[in-house]
Amino acid sequence: MEKETEQNKMDKIISLAKRRGFVYPSSEIYGGFAGVYDFGPMGVELENNIKSHWWKWMVQRRSDIVGLDSSIFMTPRIWEASGHTTGFSDPMAECKECNTRIRVDKALEEIGITADEKMSEEDINKLFEDNKDKIKCPKCGKQNFSKAKKFNLLVKSNLGDFTENNNAPAYLRGETCQGIYVNFLNVVDSMHMKLPFGIAQIGKAFRNEISPRQFLFRAREFEQMEMQYFTRPEDEMVEYKKLKEYRWKAILDLGIKEENLRWKQHENLVFYAKDAWDIEYRYPWGFDEWEGIHARGNYDLTQHSKGCGKEQNYYDQEKNEKFIPHIIESSVGVGRSVFAVLCDAYTEEEVGGETRVVLKLDKKIAPIKVAILPLSKKEELTKPTMELFNSLKNSFVCQYDETQSIGKRYRRQDEIGTPYCITFDFDSLNDASVTVRDRDTMKQERIKISEVENYLKEKLK
Numbered sequence: 308m309e310k311e312t313e314q315n316k317m318d319k320i321i322s323l324a325k326r327r328g329f330v331y332p333s334s335e336i337y338g339g340f341a342g343v344y345d346f347g348p349m350g351v352e353l354e355n356n357i358k359s360h361w362w363k364w365m366v367q368r369r370s371d372i373v374g375l376d377s378s379i380f381m382t383p384r385i386w387e388a389s390g391h392t393t394g395f396s397d398p399m400a401e402c403k404e405c406n407t408r409i410r411v412d413k414a415l416e417e418i419g420i421t422a423d424e425k426m427s428e429e430d431i432n433k434l435f436e437d438n439k440d441k442i443k444c445p446k447c448g449k450q451n452f453s454k455a456k457k458f459n460l461l462v463k464s465n466l467g468d469f470t471e472n473n474n475a476p477a478y479l480r481g482e483t484c485q486g487i488y489v490n491f492l493n494v495v496d497s498m499h500m501k502l503p504f505g506i507a508q509i510g511k512a513f514r515n516e517i518s519p520r521q522f523l524f525r526a527r528e529f530e531q532m533e534m535q536y537f538t539r540p541e542d543e544m545v546e547y548k549k550l551k552e553y554r555w556k557a558i559l560d561l562g563i564k565e566e567n568l569r570w571k572q573h574e575n576l577v578f579y580a581k582d583a584w585d586i587e588y589r590y591p592w593g594f595d596e597w598e599g600i601h602a603r604g605n606y607d608l609t610q611h612s613k614g615c616g617k618e619q620n621y622y623d624q625e626k627n628e629k630f631i632p633h634i635i636e637s638s639v640g641v642g643r644s645v646f647a648v649l650c651d652a653y654t655e656e657e658v659g660g661e662t663r664v665v666l667k668l669d670k671k672i673a674p675i676k677v678a679i680l681p682l683s684k685k686e687e688l689t690k691p692t693m694e695l696f697n698s699l700k701n702s703f704v705c706q707y708d709e710t711q712s713i714g715k716r717y718r719r720q721d722e723i724g725t726p727y728c729i730t731f732d733f734d735s736l737n738d739a740s741v742t743v744r745d746r747d748t749m750k751q752e753r754i755k756i757s758e759v760e761n762y763l764k765e766k767l768k
């Protein structure tokens with residue numbers, strides 16, 4: 308996409324997200340707070356639907372995966388053992404003219420140079436130096452940067468630390484999976500899980516991202532949906548292939564267009580990893596990571612065995628064997644998913660010489676399933692319409708709306724992706740029927756009020 312169109316599409320999605328109550332910038336009335344977002348009334352419904360879709364796929368439909376909700380705060384020793392206190396960093400450089408900080412690997416990628424955060428400071432500085440005439444400061448446009456330095460992304464807090472200088476910080480978790488690893492033995496013991504099996508959780512993560520941007524794609528506070536699958540060493544790659552296929556299907560089941568998805572294999576693997584792939588989505592600026600699926604060997608449980616001094620072994624009763632399981636993981640951000648889903652659903656159509664904006668969200672994840680609208684605000688219509696709302700509200704997520712003209716209300720429901728609008732008009736008083744309007748085709752059907760519930764059940768099945 309051309310740069311201008313790219314920005315245009317981003318602006319349209321961000322503006323719709325705000326205008327229609329999906330996503331607001333954090334602390335807006337105080338001028339904002341970079342990298343943090345609030346989900347509005349429509350956003351929280353969409354987010355919840357995406358999370359419950361994931362939970363259904365990753366926990367409820369699987370007899371071999373169980374759920375967990377571990378705490379955000381954990382002893383700092385966990386982050387030391389996992390390598391985060393020393394190695395969880397991105398290369399940062401500062402513009403000497405205006406002090407804007409950039410993430411050097413991303414700046415290099417933007418000009419077509421393969422780089423990533425795992426490269427050594429020396430290697431990334433060499434690439435940075437060789438290409439410095441092509442990288443401009445995103446704020447002032449100058450080309451006068453400091454050297455790239457690794458910047459640790461862990462966010463510190465003073466929880467439980469009453470010293471003046473905060474020299475024993477507790478970290479806000481940088482990823483949710485460490486809470487899974489440290490509960491591995493608890494889950495085995497309490498749930499009698501047999502390998503291979505998985506533990507899944509959804510929760511907040513925090514990263515001091517150097518340049519949070521691209522809307523929900525890169526935030527400093529975000530939610531992750533992670534599933535860690537524990538296997539015998541020899542089964543790791545077989546299970547890895549299965550997990551990749553399963554996650555691809557799950558993402559398609561969100562209603563995503565397959566041509567907007569692709570696989571990308573990591574070129575630079577961390578030393579312990581067996582293989583690593585991302586599912587990429589075609590965002591307005593091009594393909595970029597949506598979800599990571601990684602084969603991690605036995606690194607994580609080995610590190611925690613060393614860290615806490617207790618072997619994190621699995622005991623295979625049948626074979627009378629003890630060993631540290633290998634792990635494959637799938638990890639995806641909720642905000643990134645909301646953003647990808649919004650990009651995929653955003654549609655503009657020419658209707659009667661006007662542009663109709665419609666979010667063609669999959670019905671499963673649409674925030675509101677049915678809008679229930681009296682044609683006008685007259686009490687003879689609003690009263691029975693409200694009765695209809697009350698009779699349907701336990702079966703579907705409904706919204707009653709009597710504000711503005713019916714045309715404006717349809718437009719609003721299109722923009723939040725509501726699959727069906729039901730209008731109660733003056734004829735309804737006589738024929739006990741209502742008009743049901745389909746979001747995608749805009750076709751309207753007259754349905755008996757007594758049949759509406761079954762009609763919608765069938766359509767929303």
Ligand code: ATP
Nearest residue numbers: 516523524525526529596597598599638639640643
């Ligand atoms: P990136 O290379 O984009 O920084 P990453 O490879 O560091 O991402 P992981 O640590 O593998 O990401 O995190 C797993 C998933 O969590 C990502 O695929 C993404 O969906 C989500 N995620 C990671 N960082 C962020 C962030 N800052 N904001 C929103 N979502 C994120």
